Amino acid sequence: xxxxxxxxxxxxxxxxxxxxxxxxxxxxxxxxxxxxxxxxxxxxxxxxxxxxxxxxxxxxxxxxxxxxxxxxxxxxxxxxxxxxxxxxxxxxxxxxxxxxxxxxxxxxxxxxxxxxxxxxxxxxxxxxxxxxxxxxxxxxxxxxxxxxxxxxxxxxxxxxxxxxxxxxxxxxxxxxxxxxxxxxxxxxxxxxxxxxxxxxxxxxxxxxxxxxxxxxxxxxxxxxxx
Numbered sequence: 001x002x003x004x005x006x007x008x009x010x011x012x013x014x015x016x017x018x019x020x021x022x023x024x025x026x027x028x029x030x031x032x033x034x035x036x037x038x039x040x041x042x043x044x045x046x047x048x049x050x051x052x053x054x055x056x057x058x059x060x061x062x063x064x065x066x067x068x069x070x071x072x073x074x075x076x077x078x079x080x081x082x083x084x085x086x087x088x089x090x091x092x093x094x095x096x097x098x099x100x101x102x103x104x105x106x107x108x109x110x111x112x113x114x115x116x117x118x119x120x121x122x123x124x125x126x127x128x129x130x131x132x133x134x135x136x137x138x139x140x141x142x143x144x145x146x147x148x149x150x151x152x153x154x155x156x157x158x159x160x161x162x163x164x165x166x167x168x169x170x171x172x173x174x175x176x177x178x179x180x181x182x183x184x185x186x187x188x189x190x191x192x193x194x195x196x197x198x199x200x201x202x203x204x205x206x207x208x209x210x211x212x213x214x215x216x217x218x219x220x221x222x223x224x225x226x
Contacts (some may be wrong), residue, residue, distance in 0.1 A: 015171030080215020081205040082190035084164040090137045091204040092119060099219040100125045101132060103155060103201065105148040106171060108179035112168040114211040115142035119202055124222055134202075139209040147171055147179045152223075154199035158216055159191035165210040172197070174221070192216040 049090055095101065104122040107224035109115035116138025122131055149155075157172040168182035192215070194200050202217040 021153075027184055061199075076201060076217055076219035078204055078215055078217050079192050080190070081213040081214025082160075082192075082215065083162040083166050083205060083211070085212070086164065087206035087208040087210075089204075089206055090135065092134045092202040093217050094206065095119070095121055095132055095134055096121075096201045096217060096219060099201065101201075102199070102222045103149060104131065105146055106155075107136075107144065107146045108146050108169065108181045109136075109138065109140065109142040110169075111216040112167070112183050113142070114160075114169050114182050114214075115139050115209075116207065117169075117203060117211055117214070121202075137203070137205070137207040138211045141209070145181060149173065150175070153177075154221055155194070156199065157191065157193045158200055158214070159188040160214075161185075161188050162190065162213070166214055169211075169214070194218050194221070197221055 007028040076099055078091075078093065078095060101121040101123055103119055105120040107116075107118040107120070109117075119134040120131055121133075138149045153173050153175050155171055156174050158169065159172075160169040160182070166182070166187045168180065168188070170178055170180040170185060170188070172178045172193050192200065194216075195218075197220065198218050199221040200216045201219040203214055204217060205214040206212040
C-alpha cells in the first residue's frame with residue numbers, strides 16, 4: 001500500500017482544512033457487514049460512450065430497492081467487473097457499511113494505464129470514525145491524483161477502456177463534474193451508471209501491479225443535506 005500523502009485539489013465550493021492538505025485518515029477496525037444481494041443480469045446491455053456497446057449487463061434491481069426514499073442503510077448491489085482476468089480479488093462493499101458511509105474522495109495512480117485506485121469514506125450517520133480508507137488496489141507506479149467530493153456530491157457514472165488492464169477511467173458526479181485518467185479516454189468499452197436515486201458507493205474487482213478489472217458498488221444516494 002502506498003504511504004505517500006499528496007495534497008487534495010480544491011474545487012469551487014470546497015473547504016479543505018489543515019493548511020490545504022488532507023491529513024492521512026486512520027483506518028477503522030471494521031465489523032463484518034452483510035454484502036448486498038447477488039446481481040441478476042438483465043437482457044439489456046449498458047450503452048457506452050462513442051456508440052459502442054458494453055459487454056457488461058445492467059444489474060436488475062428489484063422494485064423495492066429502487067427510489068430515493070430509501071434510508072442510507074438500504075441495500076447495496078454490485079455491477080461488473082470489467083477488465084482483464086489477472087490480479088487479486090478485492091471488494092470494498094464492507095466499507096460502505098450498508099450505505100451509512102459515502103465516498104469523500106477517490107485517489108488514483110495512473111500513467112498510460114490505471115495503476116491503482118483507493119477510496120476515502122466519510123460517515124453519514126455519525127456512528128463511527130470520521131473517515132475510513134480502503135486499501136490501495138494496484139501498484140505504486142504512475143502519478144498520484146485525487147477526486148475530492150463536496151458535501152451532497154456523489155458518483156453517478158464510471159466508464160473507461162480496458163485491455164489486459166484498465167487503460168482509462170472516467171468518473172462523473174451528480175453535479176456534472178467529470179475527471180479522467182489514463183489513455184483512450186474517448187473510446188470507452190464499459191460504462192456503469194447508477195439508477196435514479198442511487199449512487200456509486202465504492203469499487204470491487206482485481207488488482208496486482210496495476211488495476212486489472214473494476215466493478216462498482218451501488219446503493220441509495222445520500223441525502224443532499226448529509
